[in-house]
Amino acid sequence: MSDLDFQAVGVFDPFADANAVEKSDAGTKEYVHVRIQQRNGRKSLTTVQGLKKEYNYNKILKDFKKEFCCNGTVVQDTELGQVIQLQGDQRKNVSQFLVQAGLVKKENIKIHGF
Numbered sequence: 001m002s003d004l005d006f007q008a009v010g011v012f013d014p015f016a017d018a019n020a021v022e023k024s025d026a027g028t029k030e031y032v033h034v035r036i037q038q039r040n041g042r043k044s045l046t047t048v049q050g051l052k053k054e055y056n057y058n059k060i061l062k063d064f065k066k067e068f069c070c071n072g073t074v075v076q077d078t079e080l081g082q083v084i085q086l087q088g089d090q091r092k093n094v095s096q097f098l099v100q101a102g103l104v105k106k107e108n109i110k111i112h113g114f
Contacts, residue, residue: 032104034091036113048084048094055103057082063101068093 032050039045051057057074061084065072072086086094091111098104 031108031110032098034094034109034111036089036091043087044089046086046088046090046094048086049080051082051084051103053081057084060084060103064090064094064097067097 030050030052032048035047035049037045037047051060061072061074064070064084064086068086068088068090070087070090072084075083075085077083091113095106095109095111098109099106
């Protein structure tokens with residue numbers, strides 16, 4: 001076995017594929033990225049990034065929390081802007097909610113994660 005056959009087990013960057021996609025699609029469409037991040041054990045975190053700036057993130061978060069029975073917060077990131085974080089794996093729920101509410105078209109949602 002050579003050194004190239006080894007892969008680091010457990011090292012996963014959820015933003016790696018998004019950075020490559022954003023560079024190739026630069027300026028064509030505005031995507032909403034829904035990602036999952038593993039915390040510790042079975043705990044996970046769902047992040048929603050790329051919603052329009054004119055939306056009230058706190059109201060959207062309040063609706064998410066009420067609909068999905070989970071906790072969450074809005075985080076201000078220097079590079080990504082405002083990001084909504086939710087407890088648990090809420091990727092499918094978030095994408096369905098955004099389409100049903102008419103905030104985002106289905107083809108503009110990118111779901112990342114394992």
